Amino acid sequence: MTTDREELEALLYQTRLRIEENQKDEMLDRLNKDLEFIEGLFEVNVDGIDPLYHVIDLPEYLREDVQGPTLDNEVIMDLCRSGEYGYIVVPAVPAALENSEHQAKKS
Numbered sequence: 001m002t003t004d005r006e007e008l009e010a011l012l013y014q015t016r017l018r019i020e021e022n023q024k025d026e027m028l029d030r031l032n033k034d035l036e037f038i039e040g041l042f043e044v045n046v047d048g049i050d051p052l053y054h055v056i057d058l059p060e061y062l063r064e065d066v067q068g069p070t071l072d073n074e075v076i077m078d079l080c081r082s083g084e085y086g087y088i089v090v091p092a093v094p095a096a097l098e099n100s101e102h103q104a105k106k107s
Contacts, residue, residue, distance in 0.1 A: 001039055002032045 008028050073086055082089040
């Protein structure tokens with residue numbers, strides 16, 4: 001399996017990546033080498049080999065699921081910023097997004 005310049009352009013568009021024109025040949029070469037390596041992995045015979053969940057075979061230590069004490073509703077309401085009728089009130093999603101520091105800056 002190899003890829004060509006057209007597929008590289010499509011991949012760059014889909015991933016919203018921009019690279020300089022003079023770097024595209026190097027990127028295409030690296031991508032083809034990576035695909036060749038991955039194809040080699042499919043040729044490895046893994047019949048009869050159990051999948052690894054951990055690199056080191058360790059026993060799983062699971063604790064017993066025991067119900068503990070719960071917080072009193074009045075304590076929770078005292079700790080939250082705003083509450084109404086025993087429920088925590090949070091801003092609506094659009095309002096939260098408008099005030100988000102991660103929102104894209106408008107130019």
